[in-house]
Amino acid sequence: MAELNDRKLYLGPKLRVLRRELGLNQTRMAEELGVSPSYLNHLERNQRPLTAQMLLRLANTYDIDIRDFTATPADGGPGELSEILSDALVRDIGIARDEVLEVAENYPGVSEAIARFYRALGDLRRLPGEAITSGGPAPLVAPVDWLRETIARSGNHFAEIDAGAESLAAALPDDPGLLQAELRARLKDRHGMTVQVVRADILAGTLRHYDMHRRRLMLSERLAASGRLFAIAYHLCAQELAEAIATQIARTAPPDEDSRRLASMALTNYAAAALVMPYDRFRQAAEQSRHDIALLRDRFGASTEQVAHRLTSLNRTGARGIPFFMAKIDRAGILSKRFDGEAWPFARFGGTCPRWDAHGAHVPDQVTPQLIETLEGKRFVTLAIGLPQGEARGRTVIALGCEAKHAPRIVHADGIDPDKGEATHVGPTCHLCERRGCPDRALPPVTRALDLHSYERTAAPFPFRRV
Numbered sequence: 001m002a003e004l005n006d007r008k009l010y011l012g013p014k015l016r017v018l019r020r021e022l023g024l025n026q027t028r029m030a031e032e033l034g035v036s037p038s039y040l041n042h043l044e045r046n047q048r049p050l051t052a053q054m055l056l057r058l059a060n061t062y063d064i065d066i067r068d069f070t071a072t073p074a075d076g077g078p079g080e081l082s083e084i085l086s087d088a089l090v091r092d093i094g095i096a097r098d099e100v101l102e103v104a105e106n107y108p109g110v111s112e113a114i115a116r117f118y119r120a121l122g123d124l125r126r127l128p129g130e131a132i133t134s135g136g137p138a139p140l141v142a143p144v145d146w147l148r149e150t151i152a153r154s155g156n157h158f159a160e161i162d163a164g165a166e167s168l169a170a171a172l173p174d175d176p177g178l179l180q181a182e183l184r185a186r187l188k189d190r191h192g193m194t195v196q197v198v199r200a201d202i203l204a205g206t207l208r209h210y211d212m213h214r215r216r217l218m219l220s221e222r223l224a225a226s227g228r229l230f231a232i233a234y235h236l237c238a239q240e241l242a243e244a245i246a247t248q249i250a251r252t253a254p255p256d257e258d259s260r261r262l263a264s265m266a267l268t269n270y271a272a273a274a275l276v277m278p279y280d281r282f283r284q285a286a287e288q289s290r291h292d293i294a295l296l297r298d299r300f301g302a303s304t305e306q307v308a309h310r311l312t313s314l315n316r317t318g319a320r321g322i323p324f325f326m327a328k329i330d331r332a333g334i335l336s337k338r339f340d341g342e343a344w345p346f347a348r349f350g351g352t353c354p355r356w357d358a359h360g361a362h363v364p365d366q367v368t369p370q371l372i373e374t375l376e377g378k379r380f381v382t383l384a385i386g387l388p389q390g391e392a393r394g395r396t397v398i399a400l401g402c403e404a405k406h407a408p409r410i411v412h413a414d415g416i417d418p419d420k421g422e423a424t425h426v427g428p429t430c431h432l433c434e435r436r437g438c439p440d441r442a443l444p445p446v447t448r449a450l451d452l453h454s455y456e457r458t459a460a461p462f463p464f465r466r467v
Contacts, residue, residue: 009055009070012046013106018069019044022062033057046106081111084118143259147266150252152340157315158270164244165237165274169281176229176301179276183232187217191239195232197221210235226303230272237271245271270313276302277310283321286311290411291322293367293385293400304365304385308398312339322406329358329397336396343403345374346428353426353433354440358384358399367412371404373423375435379404381413436460 019029030040034057042048050058059066081104085095104111172182187193195217203209207220208231217235219228237245245267254260277300289295296307305328314321325341333351338344346352357370368384382401389395402410404418427433430443437460444450444462451465 009050010046011050011070012044013108014069015040015050015058016044017109018058018062018064032061081114084114087118143256143262146255146259147262148338150263151266155315156313156339156341158248158267159316160244161241161248161267161271162274162279162313162316164241165271166278166280168237168240169275169278174281176225176276179301180225180229180232183229183236187232187236187239191215191236193217193235193239195219197223197228207231224303226297226301226306229276229301230303230306233272233275234268237275238268241268241271273302273306273310273313276300276306279314279316280319282310283314283316283319286314286321287409290409292411293383294365304387305398308385308400309339311400312341322402322409324400324402326401327352327358327399329399331395341402343378343380345372345378345380345401345426347432351429353429354442355424355426355438356382356399357424358382358397362386362395362397364388369412369416371416371418371421371423372426375425375427375433379418379423381407381410381416381418383410383412434464436464 019026022029024032026040026044027037030037033040033054035054039048043050043054055066055070058064058069082097082100085091085093085100173179184195187195193215196219198218198220200220200222203218203220207223207227209218210216211218217231219231223231245264248267249260249263252263254263277296282296282300285296285299291311293304293307296302297304300307302310308324308326311321312324312326315323323342324339325344326337326339327335328337329335329352333354335351346356352358356372357368364386365388366386370382370384371379372382373379380401381404382399385398385400387396387398404416407413407416407418425435427435427438430441431445433441434445434448437458439460441461444464448464451463
């Protein structure tokens with residue numbers, strides 16, 4: 001004990017961690033140690049050193065090993081943190097040595113968190129060199145992620161493209177059958193492009209192909225009528241709305257060539273949907289039918305997915321529709337497409353909650369409604385629709401959703417009380433969800449430590465501590 005009397009010990013962070021592990025507040029611990037709460041507060045904030053007498057009280061009261069409690073942290077603490085903060089990514093900030101030491105010594109949990117993030121960053125940095133063999137530099141942001149964030153920032157609404165498509169549609173018939181014939185004629189007369197439906201074996205797994213030399217658009221016989229109409233509209237918009245699309249692409253400033261191409265395809269798809277389903281006419285039909293998806297699909301000659309996607313884009317100033325979010329989910333629960341709307345209730349990454357019934361929808365074109373409630377108490381109505389099985393073996397589901405307050409405007413939500421109805425409690429995604437007692441949990445939350453005991457097994461997997 002003599003060596004402890006010879007040096008001042010500032011162990012505030014360790015004392016604070018001990019108190020929290022014991023589940024005590026400062027008042028209770030101060031009472032058990034026979035000191036005032038203000039004195040204990042000074043100790044935890046390193047404003048007073050721990051005396052030998054206080055260490056003995058801690059050892060006797062809480063049965064701790066003094067040598068372990070007073071042991072100096074391994075050099076990996078401040079040394080490792082200094083190395084991390086000297087990385088080129090943050091080196092220009094010029095963090096002072098004493099700041100690094102203060103964090104490492106007083107906030108070991110923060111230091112460990114930073115170290116874990118840095119190790120993960122190191123893993124990601126190694127992946128491009130191992131996985132990409134093209135020899136070119138890896139993009140800082142994957143093109144698909146960049147496009148998703150770009151669309152989210154715009155509210156999935158591009159006013160100039162919508163206006164151009166609506167102007168074009170004004171001179172065309174409303175009936176889907178007549179519209180397809182008119183679009184074919186317009187492509188041929190104005191742009192010298194012909195449209196031909198060919199046998200599936202000729203295209204060898206491709207649904208549509210444009211032969212630039214013969215200026216011929218070939219459509220597979222397997223393509224449904226809605227797909228054929230959309231494909232023709234796509235190529236017409238690529239010709240007649242090229243300026244509006246190019247302007248929008250320039251405005252988004254793609255970071256690389258792959259992102260630019262992806263943006264071009266996405267915005268041309270957007271234009272095609274706006275041509276087949278012109279903004280005002282589609283929005284009015286949606287409101288009048290109370291968003292009857294089958295009726296909208298038949299009236300505009302579109303597919304379920306096209307209608308759902310279009311519903312998420314009704315964000316014109318002064319004429320907004322319901323702020324729907326949308327997800328396309330495969331049989332593994334992976335989201336291949338997502339539009340966030342104003343209030344996406346799940347995590348941005350890592351999948352959705354297994355308690356969300358959208359995963360189980362499998363009857364083609366049948367709408368399955370569900371009332372869900374998040375950890376924060378927000379309620380949403382979701383509509384899950386199974387898509388007809390195509391060449392892919394597995395089933396795919398389209399899920400639309402919005403805040404529950406919009407339920408009276410949706411025919412598929414009839415019978416659901418948005419305020420008092422029984423809702424399914426969901427979380428963001430398992431590894432971020434702190435809902436206790438969930439029997440459907442697949443992973444423990446990364447925000448909490450596990451609380452496992454050999455003498456008991458809880459009904460819910462992965463029990464975890466509250467704090």
